[in-house]
Amino acid sequence: MADKLEAHYQNRVYYFTLKEGKPGEISIDMYSTPYIFxxxxxxxxxxxxxxxxxxxxxxxxVIVAATSQVAL
Structure with a gap:
């Protein structure tokens, strides 16, 4: 899943790539840093x-932006 998305928070836009999304867990890369939630x-x-x-x-x-692509 390498979809480029953007999260809007505190008058800023944060760009990230959705790596994997499954119920209860999501993996992203934001500015070359991997995150799992x-x-x-x-x-x-x-x-x-x-x-x-x-x-x-x-x-x-990030979750709001990611849910536009996958069901979490």
Missing amino acids: VKKGDKWVNHAFNRMDMGDGLIAA
């Missing part, structure tokens, strides 16, 4: 193995 309850959070943690607001914006 997992769904815990009603909230999406950083996977424990991520090198860098993304803020909750930007994660939410």
Whole structure:
């Protein structure tokens, strides 16, 4: 899945590539950094193995953009 998408957060646009999306988990590359997000309850959070943690607001914006491409 190498779809280029954009997430809008705090008057900025963040570009990322959707690598994989499946129910409860999503993988992206944003500015050459890989991220994996997992769904815990009603909230999406950083996977424990991520090198860098993304803020909750930007994660939410990424999920909104990604759901336009895949069912999560």
